[in-house]
Amino acid sequence: MLRDRVKEYLLKQIQRNNLQVGKTINLAALARQTQISVTPIREALSQLEESQLIKSVPNRGFIVPELTMSEAKNLYETVSQLEILALESAAIDERLVGKLKKQQLLLQQAHSPLTRLNERFKFHDLLVENCQNTVLMRILDTLKSRIRFYEQLLVKDASFYENSDNQNEGIIRAIEEQNIPTAALILKMNWMLVSDYVVAQLQKK
Amino acid sequence: MLRDRVKEYLLKQIQRNNLQVGKTINLAALARQTQISVTPIREALSQLEESQLIKSVPNRGFIVPELTMSEAKNLYETVSQLEILALESAAIDERLVGKLKKQQLLLQQAHSPLTRLNERFKFHDLLVENCQNTVLMRILDTLKSRIRFYEQLLVKDASFYENSDNQNEGIIRAIEEQNIPTAALILKMNWMLVSDYVVAQLQKK
DNA sequence: TAAGTTTAAATCGTATACGATTTAATTCGA
DNA sequence: TCGAATTAAATCGTATACGATTTAAACTTA
Numbered sequence: 263m264l265r266d267r268v269k270e271y272l273l274k275q276i277q278r279n280n281l282q283v284g285k286t287i288n289l290a291a292l293a294r295q296t297q298i299s300v301t302p303i304r305e306a307l308s309q310l311e312e313s314q315l316i317k318s319v320p321n322r323g324f325i326v327p328e329l330t331m332s333e334a335k336n337l338y339e340t341v342s343q344l345e346i347l348a349l350e351s352a353a354i355d356e357r358l359v360g361k362l363k364k365q366q367l368l369l370q371q372a373h374s375p376l377t378r379l380n381e382r383f384k385f386h387d388l389l390v391e392n393c394q395n396t397v398l399m400r401i402l403d404t405l406k407s408r409i410r411f412y413e414q415l416l417v418k419d420a421s422f423y424e425n426s427d428n429q430n431e432g433i434i435r436a437i438e439e440q441n442i443p444t445a446a447l448i449l450k451m452n453w454m455l456v457s458d459y460v461v462a463q464l465q466k467k
Numbered sequence: 468m469l470r471d472r473v474k475e476y477l478l479k480q481i482q483r484n485n486l487q488v489g490k491t492i493n494l495a496a497l498a499r500q501t502q503i504s505v506t507p508i509r510e511a512l513s514q515l516e517e518s519q520l521i522k523s524v525p526n527r528g529f530i531v532p533e534l535t536m537s538e539a540k541n542l543y544e545t546v547s548q549l550e551i552l553a554l555e556s557a558a559i560d561e562r563l564v565g566k567l568k569k570q571q572l573l574l575q576q577a578h579s580p581l582t583r584l585n586e587r588f589k590f591h592d593l594l595v596e597n598c599q600n601t602v603l604m605r606i607l608d609t610l611k612s613r614i615r616f617y618e619q620l621l622v623k624d625a626s627f628y629e630n631s632d633n634q635n636e637g638i639i640r641a642i643e644e645q646n647i648p649t650a651a652l653i654l655k656m657n658w659m660l661v662s663d664y665v666v667a668q669l670q671k672k
Numbered sequence: 673t674a675a676g677t678t679t680a681a682a683t684c685g686t687a688t689a690c691g692a693t694t695t696a697a698t699t700c701g702a
Numbered sequence: 703t704c705g706a707a708t709t710a711a712a713t714c715g716t717a718t719a720c721g722a723t724t725t726a727a728a729c730t731t732a
């Protein structure tokens with residue numbers, strides 16, 4: 263269905279940092295870009311509205327929502343808890359540690375802020391890769407898409423990643439030792455680190 | 468916007484148990500019922516699809532998803548955790564205990580399974596009434612809408628409510644004593660009670 | 673020159689048209 | 703009579719039309 267294709271397209275645009283906060287999505291332009299007429303485009307955008315990735319303003323159209331401190335706090339609080347739940351309910355697979363280490367290397371070798379951010383999200387996705395709760399995973403995916411807007415705009419500082427990298431290594435070590443409560447605790451601290459950083463950056467604006 | 472009105476209408480229909488599991492939503496009929504043309508109806512249904520309350524099947528339309536054991540388990544696991552998070556982060560207001568007691572009375576006086584179910588959901592909504600995390604509350608609302616399908620169809624037995632009522636009273640008592648960890652624990656047990664009951668009923672089918 | 677007003681163009685949200693697909697009803701053959 | 707084939711009707715998903723609203727451009731006035 264065309265609606266699904268448009269939604270996929272827009273989610274990819276989000277990952278590539280091609281949807282700017284505050285920007286109105288021009289339906290005619292998007293129809294030309296995708297060669298799909300506006301009806302399924304509107305349906306897809308309505309879905310993204312439901313996910314809070316897009317908001318609609320009557321007679322003005324679909325707009326990428328501005329960033330707010332309260333939303334940031336709420337998002338990070340919720341994601342943190344849900345990701346811990348997913349980690350705790352996932353089957354730990356012995357190849358996971360290898361994958362995490364490899365991913366952490368990729369993260370550290372990333373050259374641009376956007377690549378680094380994407381690798382960081384992949385690291386988190388790996389942590390919960392084996393979680394079988396599809397309801398939970400779907401919610402997490404959606405929330406993380408919204409979080410991308412915050413981090414794409416606000417997390418550029420390489421020094422931030424040093425602290426985060428240390429925590430990621432701590433998480434890997436804990437998982438290697440099958441010590442899930444410690445992994446969960448460090449994971450929570452990691453999300454708090456990002457949350458505090460994002461909130462501080464928002465306060466400067 | 469008409470899309471929002473259709474969505475509200477359909478969410479109300481869900482609460483009233485007027486959307487049957489497995490039923491295909493007839494767009495022309497809904498357009499006649501609501502006096503709204505199919506374009507905003509499809510947009511609203513696309514949104515409900517995004518929430519997993521409705522699924523779309525190509526060339527057949529929008530259908531209320533069947534109930535499954537795995538979805539039930541996943542839903543209850545996730546709702547339980549999120550509601551506990553919301554309870555723990557809510558400001559406890561001294562009028563809350565009074566409201567909960569009153570609501571519990573309404574629950575116990577309800578004459579029909581559907582009324583009783585709706586009162587039970589209101590009880591749960593009251594528990595988290597003061598939670599300021601709008602991201603979390605929105606997710607909870609959506610998940611609970613989906614859970615209604617399970618409970619409308621499967622939870623009819625009055626004896627189930629006796630156990631649930633006892634737990635509700637335990638939760639009220641714990642909150643009255645400002646003992647949130649205990650309230651959270653009983654709340655978790657309450658969701659497990661429902662989950663186990665629903666899963667058992669599904670197993671009979 | 674800046675602010676206000678008017679006009680023109682662009683865009684939005686909804687209704688409607690229409691080809692494709694599914695469902696229902698009817699017919700045919702064993 | 704039952705199952706398969708054919709026909710008809712209903713419905714779906716998408717494209718397009720169009721009135722309403724917003725935005726942009728042009729004009730006027732102080």
